Amino acid sequence: MKNRLRFAPSPTGYLHVGGARTALFNWLYCKHYGGQFLLRIEDTDKARSTDESTRAIFDGLNWLGLTWDEEVVFQGASLALHQTDARALLDKNKAYRCFCTAAELDARRKDAEKMKQAFRYDGRCDRLKPDELKAKLDASTPFTIRFRIPGGSTTWNDLVHGDITFPNKDVDDFIILRGDGTPIYNLAVVSDDIAMNITLVMRGDDHISNTPKQIMLYQALGAAIPKFAHLPMIHGMDGKKLSKRHGATAVGDYQHLGMLPEAMLNFLALLGWSPGNDLEVMSVAEMVEKFSADHLSKKAAVFDTQKLEWMNGQHLSRTAGDALMPVVAKALDAAGLASLKDIESKRAWFLKLVELLKIRARTIDDIVRQATPYLRDSIEYDPEAVAKQWKEREPTAKTLSATRDALAAAKDWAPAVLEEDLRKLAESLGTTGGKIFQPLRVALTGLTVSPGIFDVLELLGRERSLARIETAVKHLSS
RNA sequence: GGCGGUAUCGUCUAGAGGCCUAGGACACGGCCCUCUCAAGGCUGGAACACGGGUUCGAAUCCCGUUACCGCUACCA
Numbered sequence: 001m002k003n004r005l006r007f008a009p010s011p012t013g014y015l016h017v018g019g020a021r022t023a024l025f026n027w028l029y030c031k032h033y034g035g036q037f038l039l040r041i042e043d044t045d046k047a048r049s050t051d052e053s054t055r056a057i058f059d060g061l062n063w064l065g066l067t068w069d070e071e072v073v074f075q076g077a078s079l080a081l082h083q084t085d086a087r088a089l090l091d092k093n094k095a096y097r098c099f100c101t102a103a104e105l106d107a108r109r110k111d112a113e114k115m116k117q118a119f120r121y122d123g124r125c126d127r128l129k130p131d132e133l134k135a136k137l138d139a140s141t142p143f144t145i146r147f148r149i150p151g152g153s154t155t156w157n158d159l160v161h162g163d164i165t166f167p168n169k170d171v172d173d174f175i176i177l178r179g180d181g182t183p184i185y186n187l188a189v190v191s192d193d194i195a196m197n198i199t200l201v202m203r204g205d206d207h208i209s210n211t212p213k214q215i216m217l218y219q220a221l222g223a224a225i226p227k228f229a230h231l232p233m234i235h236g237m238d239g240k241k242l243s244k245r246h247g248a249t250a251v252g253d254y255q256h257l258g259m260l261p262e263a264m265l266n267f268l269a270l271l272g273w274s275p276g277n278d279l280e281v282m283s284v285a286e287m288v289e290k291f292s293a294d295h296l297s298k299k300a301a302v303f304d305t306q307k308l309e310w311m312n313g314q315h316l317s318r319t320a321g322d323a324l325m326p327v328v329a330k331a332l333d334a335a336g337l338a339s340l341k342d343i344e345s346k347r348a349w350f351l352k353l354v355e356l357l358k359i360r361a362r363t364i365d366d367i368v369r370q371a372t373p374y375l376r377d378s379i380e381y382d383p384e385a386v387a388k389q390w391k392e393r394e395p396t397a398k399t400l401s402a403t404r405d406a407l408a409a410a411k412d413w414a415p416a417v418l419e420e421d422l423r424k425l426a427e428s429l430g431t432t433g434g435k436i437f438q439p440l441r442v443a444l445t446g447l448t449v450s451p452g453i454f455d456v457l458e459l460l461g462r463e464r465s466l467a468r469i470e471t472a473v474k475h476l477s478s
Numbered sequence: 479g480g481c482g483g484u485a486u487c488g489u490c491u492a493g494a495g496g497c498c499u500a501g502g503a504c505a506c507g508g509c510c511c512u513c514u515c516a517a518g519g520c521u522g523g524a525a526c527a528c529g530g531g532u533u534c535g536a537a538u539c540c541c542g543u544u545a546c547c548g549c550u551a552c553c554a
Contacts, residue, residue: 009554102552105551144552178552184554205483205548206549209481209550230483240547278503281503297490297491300484300547302489302490306505311504437514449516
């Protein structure tokens with residue numbers, strides 16, 4: 001039988017990292033073992049899935065490159081299906097009408113809580129005498145439909161947890177259809193999963209206690225029971241479920257923070273799965289190849305942003321410069337440092353810049369930040385850099401002048417040539433290269449941090465380099 | 479309260495009874511490389527929740543305790 005898996009987020013308006021990881025594992029499973037990855041926006045009644053909220057989910061998935069084979073956006077579209085199933089359950093006497101009002105139920109629940117007792121629905125409406133039932137019906141008393149839990153116990157072999165058993169007596173007769181005729185989640189997923197021929201339900205841990213209810217529904221409906229895999233949760237640094245107060249929790253946030261989708265995927269995959277050895281940095285293709293359902297972990301993982309950034313840095317270094325160009329160009333343009341047109345026309349130069357910066361950046365934003373001195377007409381001197389490298393103004397100005405002269409006389413503006421010339425200069429001044437390079441770096445970039453100084457010179461070009469040194473000398477002499 | 483799940487360095491994890499004096503990675507400290515930074519190399523500190531079994535032998539299996547998480551809605 002062909003594997004059919006689905007990712008069924010609720011239309012929250014953004015793709016949560018936990019949801020993204022669930023989607024990723026569903027996707028990896030399909031890619032590795034073969035099968036179809038389906039997308040279904042879960043919405044039982046209230047049509048919360050607006051165009052915007054569904055688009056946010058699509059955007060997140062698209063950014064990550066998690067493509068799906070089919071998509072279903074349920075906006076009450078499958079309402080008839082849910083109602084038919086509920087009706088069938090009623091007809092087969094596996095469910096019953098409940099006339100208790102929400103207010104009554106609420107009051108009883110509160111009472112139970114007050115007594116420190118577990119609230120259970122007592123099944124009173126299931127014990128209505130035929131004439132009582134007829135009277136309620138004749139009076140058009142509103143009702144919900146409750147599923148009647150059979151005796152015995154429910155067990156399934158979870159792909160990540162192994163056998164899990166629930167005694168049926170511990171699960172309440174639960175409502176499957178509301179008074180207004182719309183379904184409750186547990187019925188809706190089961191109906192929809194049956195309709196979509198889902199063979200493996202892979203979802204968050206928080207659904208474990210829903211599973212016996214759903215299995216009983218499959219059985220009552222006479223449908224084949226899919227396999228289940230319950231993935232652990234993702235927590236924030238404080239060990240609590242990841243939420244808004246932990247900062248960025250939507251994948252879109254990480255996109256805007258300058259993360260690479262491959263790095264995000266790699267990081268997410270390692271939160272709850274491992275290839276079984278020390279391998280950590282992987283391409284998507286490698287993850288697909290090495291994925292294995294029996295290396296999924298059971299333990300909730302803490303989302304560590306620092307490791308994500310490290311991971312992103314690793315991917316940044318490994319990704320070819322031209323593959324990075326589109327996203328870097330966009331970021332540079334957005335930052336107002338260079339227009340897309342400029343970048344296109346000076347592509348080779350920008351490529352060199354990216355090659356130099358990507359290996360020392362952790363995010364795309366880092367690249368943009370570090371690219372600033374090479375793209376602006378004028379630079380600002382970082383006070384700390386000045387304090388450290390231009391401590392003594394006159395000697396520094398002198399060294400800089402000498403450096404400028406040496407550079408101006410260079411036969412060829414190429415890193416190797418420039419290095420040879422400057423090292424010779426250092427020797428003739430009776431000093432070391434570093435003593436020349438550091439003040440020069442400040443003159444050229446305003447910073448103490450940059451790629452190798454000869455690469456910087458090359459990047460800036462002869463005219464701009466000499467001009468900046470000139471400016472620095474003037475600045476120091478004033 | 480009831481039920482279920484989970485438990486290896488601060489964090490992500492390797493570990494399927496002897497290979498464990500518990501390995502790797504992030505983070506942190508030191509050293510090396512070096513024109514700065516990043517990367518890289520070397521290196522230090524840092525964990526099997528606790529208590530009982532089972533076994534010649536347990537991080538690994540079983541039971542209990544504890545802690546944490548989840549569910550316990552006419553939410554999903």
